[in-house]
Amino acid sequence: QVQVVESGGGVVQPGRSLRLSCAVSGFTFSRYGMHWVRQAPGKGLEWVAAISDSAKQIYYADSVKDRFTISKDKSKNMVYLQMNSLTNEDTAVYFCARDLRDSWSFDYWGQGTPVTVSS
Amino acid sequence: QSALTQPASVSGSPGQSITITCTGTSSDVGAYNYVSWFQQYPGKAPKLIIYEVSKRPSGLSNRFSASKSDNTASLTISGLQAEDEADYYCTSYTSSSTWVFGGGTKVTVL
Numbered sequence: 001q002v003q004v005v006e007s008g009g010g011v012v013q014p015g016r017s018l019r020l021s022c023a024v025s026g027f028t029f030s031r032y033g034m035h036w037v038r039q040a041p042g043k044g045l046e047w048v049a050a051i052s053d054s055a056k057q058i059y060y061a062d063s064v065k066d067r068f069t070i071s072k073d074k075s076k077n078m079v080y081l082q083m084n085s086l087t088n089e090d091t092a093v094y095f096c097a098r099d100l101r102d103s104w105s106f107d108y109w110g111q112g113t114p115v116t117v118s119s
Numbered sequence: 120q121s122a123l124t125q126p127a128s129v130s131g132s133p134g135q136s137i138t139i140t141c142t143g144t145s146s147d148v149g150a151y152n153y154v155s156w157f158q159q160y161p162g163k164a165p166k167l168i169i170y171e172v173s174k175r176p177s178g179l180s181n182r183f184s185a186s187k188s189d190n191t192a193s194l195t196i197s198g199l200q201a202e203d204e205a206d207y208y209c210t211s212y213t214s215s216s217t218w219v220f221g222g223g224t225k226v227t228v229l
Contacts (some may be wrong), residue, residue: 044208103170104153104218
């Protein structure tokens with residue numbers, strides 16, 4: 001069965017960096033794009049970034065553009081989110097989700113990893 | 120990209136039907152048939168319940184239905200049950216090759 005498991009969250013000071021990881025299994029990773037979606041405490045969902053199946057197309061929300069980098073390692077079935085220049089507004093639970101092919105949606109989600117930016 | 124507009128809360132009695140609206144613009148909801156809906160329980164991951172405006176994932180209850188007209192999408196839950204009490208989010212693909220979510224709607228079963 002499809003599994004999506006995030007890791008790497010924690011407490012980090014403003015201005016510092018953090019890398020989140022997402023391990024996937026149960027499907028042919030090379031055929032699917034992946035997304036990161038976040039949810040600030042008590043708030044709604046916010047789409048963060050997407051990477052295509054081939055990794056040739058990458059997209060970011062304006063709020064993280066030029067600070068966050070999404071990538072994937074096909075040999076390890078892993079997706080990453082490198083987060084730089086973190087601010088308090090980046091505090092959230094970060095979810096990794098599989099792209100629903102040809103439907104521009106997200107079908108399988110991980111349980112999320114919490115990130116707290118605080119001094 | 121501004122968030123899609125959803126009512127903050129909707130409530131109904133068991134057995135009733137409720138509808139949640141999701142209003143966007145001609146650059147997102149109105150531009151594509153790529154509107155999805157998610158159900159989320161507190162502390163849990165979102166669950167896909169509708170994709171491509173009105174399609175249900177395999178195995179999902181047919182009590183959930185959805186549609187779209189111009190810039191507004193709608194999710195209807197019929198035969199409301201206690202287990203339907205959750206937060207619901209819409210999302211749409213946009214003309215900027217990004218995705219935008221609605222602010223979320225808390226459904227309360229009275």
